[in-house]
Amino acid sequence: MRFPSELVATVQVTGQTPVDEDYTDYFYTQASVREPGDTGDVPTGRAARFLALQQEVIKQDFFTWENMKYLEKPNLAPEEAHDYAALRRWAHRFYPGTQPSPSDFGYTADGAPDPAAAKA
Structure with missing residues (x-):
């Protein structure tokens, strides 16, 4: 910074x-x-x-x-959503299990809130 x-x-x-x-x-x-x-x-x-x-x-x-806790689908500030969603997708590759889809973490690949995630 x-x-x-x-x-x-x-x-x-x-x-x-x-x-x-x-x-x-x-x-x-x-x-x-x-x-x-x-x-x-x-x-x-x-x-x-x-x-x-x-x-x-x-x-x-x-x-x-x-007191922070990891949230799978966090409620990010709009101006931070794109970058944090991209960071989470990148970091996810280092953990075992399935690979994330473009709409994982509650945001689409372009950082917009994913309406489908709100229903999950």
Whole structure:
């Protein structure tokens, strides 16, 4: 994820590792552009403030993440449906069992809600 450069030029990379049937370890790293003249190992100025803010803000999501459950046919926001449905189809190939059809996960291949899924 890239943040608007008006804040401070920053890149964030996240990764998740399933550890069992119920839990996933979540990792993230973030890097920001240094202030002019900043050559130390520890960020200063706007970069330091932005990184500190992100470390606090992410804690607000812990409750949600700790209580999430996998839903076969989730109710996704329209602007996210296409990408999440594509990600689920791609990831499904790594699990045993049948391969997904274009309408699996409650969304068609183009990301539109699948009317047939609502009846299932």
